[in-house]
Amino acid sequence: DSGVTQTPKHLITATGQRVTLRCSPRSGDLSVYWYQQSLDQGLQFLIQYYNGEERAKGNILERFSAQQFPDLHSELNLSSLELGDSALYFCASSPRGAGGRETQYFGPGTRLLVL
Amino acid sequence: QKEVEQDPGPLSVPEGAIVSLNCTYSNSAFQYFMWYRQYSRKGPELLMYTYSSGNKEDGRFTAQVDKSSKYISLFIRDSQPSDSATYLCAMKGASNTDKLIFGTGTRLQVFP
Numbered sequence: 001d002s003g004v005t006q007t008p009k010h011l012i013t014a015t016g017q018r019v020t021l022r023c024s025p026r027s028g029d030l031s032v033y034w035y036q037q038s039l040d041q042g043l044q045f046l047i048q049y050y051n052g053e054e055r056a057k058g059n060i061l062e063r064f065s066a067q068q069f070p071d072l073h074s075e076l077n078l079s080s081l082e083l084g085d086s087a088l089y090f091c092a093s094s095p096r097g098a099g100g101r102e103t104q105y106f107g108p109g110t111r112l113l114v115l
Numbered sequence: 116q117k118e119v120e121q122d123p124g125p126l127s128v129p130e131g132a133i134v135s136l137n138c139t140y141s142n143s144a145f146q147y148f149m150w151y152r153q154y155s156r157k158g159p160e161l162l163m164y165t166y167s168s169g170n171k172e173d174g175r176f177t178a179q180v181d182k183s184s185k186y187i188s189l190f191i192r193d194s195q196p197s198d199s200a201t202y203l204c205a206m207k208g209a210s211n212t213d214k215l216i217f218g219t220g221t222r223l224q225v226f227p
Binding site: 002004033041042043044045048056058090092103104105106107108109111 | 149151156157158159160161164203205213214215216217218219220
């Protein structure tokens with residue numbers, strides 16, 4: 001158990017809908033990362049937050065947004081969902097967000113299925 | 116061309132075999148190299164972490180980085196059925212804003 005929690009574990013929704021994925025980092029970790037994992041693209045970095053502020057952005061679609069709250073939990077919002085958004089979404093956390101010098105600990109993921 | 120290339124496998128070996136997993140990369144700025152193990156329907160867990168070139172050993176696992184060839188390897192000795200998983204290489208540069216780039220993963224199956 002990495003100490004990172006994600007809810008829900010599974011989500012089934014329809015195209016055009018909006019969903020929110022939630023992540024609680026390990027105790028004491030200030031940085032949260034969101035990743036998308038699909039069969040054809042592998043694990044893709046979406047966005048990073050450090051202590052409530054956006055620190056780095058990857059290939060995150062404009063339909064997706066995220067935020068990190070004062071208690072350090074983070075939410076990833078996915079809107080106008082398309083079939084191609086079906087994937088595993090992982091959250092990871094690290095102590096200070098100091099890039100490669102730190103280990104990222106991954107949560108169990110949320111499996112999203114868009115029908 | 117992807118920044119990180121990894122053979123997806125699957126790689127099937129008998130119990131006790133030595134397993135070699137590899138990744139190549141194109142970005143010479145990468146400084147930190149990691150191997151993650153991902154069991155089915157689970158999140159990736161960090162196995163090995165290496166900075167710059169060289170070898171690192173941890174139990175049955177050895178990670179090697181050859182920056183001159185832009186090539187990294189993970190060796191698993193005395194492989195066990197419990198090692199059956201997908202192995203992801205990952206790497207990044209030195210900046211705090213550099214993102215972690217993952218390979219697509221190699222699926223390993225160790226049969227008894």
